[in-house]
Amino acid sequence: xxxxxxxxxxxxxxxxxxxxxxxxxxxxxxxxxxxxxxxxxxxxxxxxxxxxxxxxxxxxxxxxxxxxxxxxxxxxxxxxxxxxxxxxxxxxxxxxxxxxxxxxxxxxxxxxxxxxxxxxxxxxxxxxxxxxxxxxxxxxxxxxxxxxxxxxxxxxxxxxxxxxxxxxxxxxxxxxxxxxxxxxxxxxxxxxxxxxxxxxxxx
Numbered sequence: 001x002x003x004x005x006x007x008x009x010x011x012x013x014x015x016x017x018x019x020x021x022x023x024x025x026x027x028x029x030x031x032x033x034x035x036x037x038x039x040x041x042x043x044x045x046x047x048x049x050x051x052x053x054x055x056x057x058x059x060x061x062x063x064x065x066x067x068x069x070x071x072x073x074x075x076x077x078x079x080x081x082x083x084x085x086x087x088x089x090x091x092x093x094x095x096x097x098x099x100x101x102x103x104x105x106x107x108x109x110x111x112x113x114x115x116x117x118x119x120x121x122x123x124x125x126x127x128x129x130x131x132x133x134x135x136x137x138x139x140x141x142x143x144x145x146x147x148x149x150x151x152x153x154x155x156x157x158x159x160x161x162x163x164x165x166x167x168x169x170x171x172x173x174x175x176x177x178x179x180x181x182x183x184x185x186x187x188x189x190x191x192x193x194x195x196x197x198x199x200x201x202x203x
Contacts (some may be wrong), residue, residue: 001052014053016046017088022151025103034105042109050088050120050131057085057127085128087182090117092135092193097201112135114193121191130190132181136174137197144168164199173198178181 005011020041025032093110094100100107114133121131144146145154160166177196181188195201 001049001056005056011056012086013089014086015050015064015178016049017089017091018042018045019091019094019105019106020109021106024103025131027101027104032040034065036106038105039112040107042106042193043112046090046113048119049181050090050124053088053144054124054129056126061127065147070089079126081128083128083184084187087131088124088131088198089178089181090131090133092133094135094137094197094201096135096194097195116184117193118191130187132186132189132191133193134174134178134181134194135195135197137195137200138170139169139171139174141171152183164202167198169196169198169200 001009018041020038024030024038041164078193091114092114093105093107093112095111096114113134117133124131138144143151144153146153160168174196181189181194
């Protein structure tokens with residue numbers, strides 16, 4: 001947070017786009033270490049980063065009493081806000097669209113973010129921050145390319161023939177939604193989990 005803020009003097013947009021996925025196994029293979037590793041990367045890091053930004057915003061605003069806020073206190077001194085004071089974007093996955101066999105730890109950590117989106121969004125509004133969560137669907141960031149993957153890709157050509165557009169998502173596909181959510185045009189969208197998957201969840 002300090003390094004990001006130092007770049008411009010203020011942090012207005014936080015996109016939590018880190019992820020650990022692949023190889024965690026089914027419920028039959030699950031271990032405490034696998035759960036902990038996915039939780040720490042996918043959910044814990046997102047929540048801690050968001051909390052750090054929220055505290056910065058709260059420090060910039062005075063509570064109604066003018067006293068330092070204590071844990072659990074609501075911050076209502078700045079409301080109502082003429083516009084969002086910042087944007088937060090979380091990344092979930094497709095665990096709500098169907099089974100994610102062999103990825104129980106990953107799906108669990110991503111489901112936690114989708115499940116708590118509305119709760120955290122309500123709290124962030126106390127300092128004018130707008131939170132939304134994005135499910136980007138299957139996006140090829142290299143793990144679906146033969147030259148850069150560590151998994152079997154033999155099933156892909158046949159599978160893609162059944163998809164609406166004959167391809168997986170590209171990074172720019174969800175990026176366009178995320179960029180739009182950070183504009184004034186999207187100010188009225190708060191606490192939602194939005195899917196950008198080219199119709200994969202409809203297969």
